[in-house]
Amino acid sequence: MPSLETRIGELRLRNPVMTASGTFGYGQEYAEFVDLNRLGAVVVKGISLEPMQGNPVPRVVETPCGMLNAIGLQNVGLKAFLNEKLPFLRQFDTRVIVNILGNSVKDYVRLCQHLSDAGVDAIELNVSCPNVKKGGIAFGTDAAELGRLVESVRKASSVPLITKLSPNVGDVALFARVAAEAGTDAVSLINTLVGMVIDTVTRRPKLSNITGGLSGPAIRPVAVRMVWEVHRKTGLPIIGMGGIMTTEDALEFILAGASAVAVGTANFVNPGASVEIVDGLERYLAKARVSSVRELVGAVRT
Amino acid sequence: MSRLFKVPLLSNTEVADGHRLASFALPRETRAPQAGQFFMVGIPGLQDPLLKRPFSLHRMTDEGRVEILYRIRGKGTRLLAERTTGDVIEVLGPLGKPFPLDSTGRPVLVGGGLGAVPLVQLALSLAGRSPRIFLGARAGAELLSLDWFRKADPETVVSTENGEAGLKGFVTEPFRAYLEDSGPTCTVYACGPTPMLAAVSAICRDRGIPGYVSLEEHMACGVGACMGCVTETVEGYKSVCREGPVFPMEQVRFSFPGGSPERGGP
Ligand SMILES: Cc1cc2nc3c(=O)[nH]c(=O)nc-3n(C[C@H](O)[C@H](O)[C@H](O)COP(=O)(O)OP(=O)(O)OC[C@H]3O[C@@H](n4cnc5c(N)ncnc54)[C@H](O)[C@@H]3O)c2cc1C
Numbered sequence A: 001m002p003s004l005e006t007r008i009g010e011l012r013l014r015n016p017v018m019t020a021s022g023t024f025g026y027g028q029e030y031a032e033f034v035d036l037n038r039l040g041a042v043v044v045k046g047i048s049l050e051p052m053q054g055n056p057v058p059r060v061v062e063t064p065c066g067m068l069n070a071i072g073l074q075n076v077g078l079k080a081f082l083n084e085k086l087p088f089l090r091q092f093d094t095r096v097i098v099n100i101l102g103n104s105v106k107d108y109v110r111l112c113q114h115l116s117d118a119g120v121d122a123i124e125l126n127v128s129c130p131n132v133k134k135g136g137i138a139f140g141t142d143a144a145e146l147g148r149l150v151e152s153v154r155k156a157s158s159v160p161l162i163t164k165l166s167p168n169v170g171d172v173a174l175f176a177r178v179a180a181e182a183g184t185d186a187v188s189l190i191n192t193l194v195g196m197v198i199d200t201v202t203r204r205p206k207l208s209n210i211t212g213g214l215s216g217p218a219i220r221p222v223a224v225r226m227v228w229e230v231h232r233k234t235g236l237p238i239i240g241m242g243g244i245m246t247t248e249d250a251l252e253f254i255l256a257g258a259s260a261v262a263v264g265t266a267n268f269v270n271p272g273a274s275v276e277i278v279d280g281l282e283r284y285l286a287k288a289r290v291s292s293v294r295e296l297v298g299a300v301r302t
Numbered sequence B: 001m002s003r004l005f006k007v008p009l010l011s012n013t014e015v016a017d018g019h020r021l022a023s024f025a026l027p028r029e030t031r032a033p034q035a036g037q038f039f040m041v042g043i044p045g046l047q048d049p050l051l052k053r054p055f056s057l058h059r060m061t062d063e064g065r066v067e068i069l070y071r072i073r074g075k076g077t078r079l080l081a082e083r084t085t086g087d088v089i090e091v092l093g094p095l096g097k098p099f100p101l102d103s104t105g106r107p108v109l110v111g112g113g114l115g116a117v118p119l120v121q122l123a124l125s126l127a128g129r130s131p132r133i134f135l136g137a138r139a140g141a142e143l144l145s146l147d148w149f150r151k152a153d154p155e156t157v158v159s160t161e162n163g164e165a166g167l168k169g170f171v172t173e174p175f176r177a178y179l180e181d182s183g184p185t186c187t188v189y190a191c192g193p194t195p196m197l198a199a200v201s202a203i204c205r206d207r208g209i210p211g212y213v214s215l216e217e218h219m220a221c222g223v224g225a226c227m228g229c230v231t232e233t234v235e236g237y238k239s240v241c242r243e244g245p246v247f248p249m250e251q252v253r254f255s256f257p258g259g260s261p262e263r264g265g266p
């Protein structure tokens, strides 16, 4: 039996397949469709200190082989997450990774303190969500700000720290290096690419927020390239994501250098996608006579 | 465990210009769909269109098949319309909260245009409680399920904006007049364009009559995970797919991009 076990820094995962933040709610929404026990980790919707309302509708619009979203980071806030959402997830034998966002370094620090105390398995910093004007865009696209944030948050966290990088920058490896020097244990990439769709009849943008984040198969080649670059230039543990629909897609990310992968938009199309990829990876390893998935990380022949 | 099914289309027939009635059977272990619930439907294996499309339960047939009634609008519905009996579709559901059936007083159903689809099964489920039904449409051709409604209420009141069938004008007028005359308590169920729902809700609120509306919003996941399909309620944004699509009228905060609710129609 080949091994699917993998590691993201100190964090051990039963298998390398997780769910991408914002596409799997708080786990509960999909619990009747997927056996959560079979996932390497569940990454929950981004949490802020206080509940957030989010943007007016339309918040989602389909695009060729993908979609734009401008949810505006609607979430229940830290308190309700700890009291109402986390206990549910704790019933399952899977890792719980909490994605967080804030408007200031102080917000992030407080979130990390509370979540470390609550004993979540890891924290993922969303520094790249392009939707809300103050939702972190400054951190994700300004290297100095990012370094300052990661450094402060690192001190406040006693659990593994993952920095989710913005793809909306010129040199993503530079930002990965900054995050690494500031003490992040791993990076996840990519978050959504900023996009826009216009209705030619009304001549208005199709999203109330005007722009939104592009996800789905349309962004996969960009994501694979970024994972490959960051792996080659930094060697950091990477959680790769962006348009993963099938086992083959997940393997592309692993070969490019990802130690784990996250399934996002595919959940909407097929709630069973993540578990099917776990099974598919196992079959692939057996067939290729590879004893551990870790042997494939970054194994692309260039 | 997944409620995603690959099932063959058992029918997919044009019932009016650009409108089709399709049916499929659900695996036996599936919960029986109820009036007001919906399905996310897609063509297996396609990445463009990527997302599934939401369609309400139109009716459960005597053989226990799910029937949906849809209008061809864009790429997704066009592709669905091209499938024929035996072609496999992918279905997620049944999803969402159904209409509560245990309401007080006489059920009064108000439907507008194709938005009335979810009221068909509701009317049939409530047939034993002699529901009163009011149907509105822009034109006579849009009154697609009239025969089913008449089975539940032979005196179903029809109004069209162009006067082609029934009364001329908005459906809210005969509905308002009915409430004026009918002393006894009732519960209102409304489904249709947002301005109509807002008008119906306002009429009910003024008279202290309880009721439910079924809403539509653009969706990605259909299960409450993405928060893409929210509607504004007195308790903030709620997901239409999971916390709805059926909401108690007094919870919904209607906004009126197309005019004021007093206008009374779509
Ligand atoms: C709960 C619910 C129940 C519905 N029930 C029915 C029904 O019984 N019969 C019927 O004909 N239609 C129904 N609709 C509307 C139907 O989902 C849309 O007409 C359909 O999604 C259009 O897809 P398309 O690819 O043909 O159009 P396109 O315009 O190409 O679609 C592009 C995108 O916009 C979305 N979209 C477009 N119009 C709507 C709409 N009105 N509501 C929600 N999303 C939309 C699509 O899902 C897709 O993601 C329902 C919608 C909802 C939310």
Ligand SMILES: Cc1cc2nc3c(=O)[nH]c(=O)nc-3n(C[C@H](O)[C@H](O)[C@H](O)COP(=O)(O)O)c2cc1C
Binding pocket: A020, A021, A022, A023, A045, A046, A069, A071, A073, A099, A125, A126, A129, A164, A190, A191, A192, A214, A215, A216, A217, A219, A241, A242, A243, A244, A262, A263, A264, A265, A266, B226, B228
């Ligand atoms: C509806 C939606 C909501 C999202 N919300 C978040 C979020 O709250 N925090 C975050 O870091 N990423 C969020 N993302 C980004 C995803 O986690 C992921 O990085 C991106 O969608 C690319 O993966 P995919 O193509 O597989 O979806 C969201 C994506 C979508 C589609």
Ligand code: FES
Binding pocket: B218, B219, B220, B221, B222, B223, B224, B225, B226, B227, B228, B229, B230, B239, B240, B241, B242
């Ligand atoms: S469509 Fe995703 S929450 Fe309703």
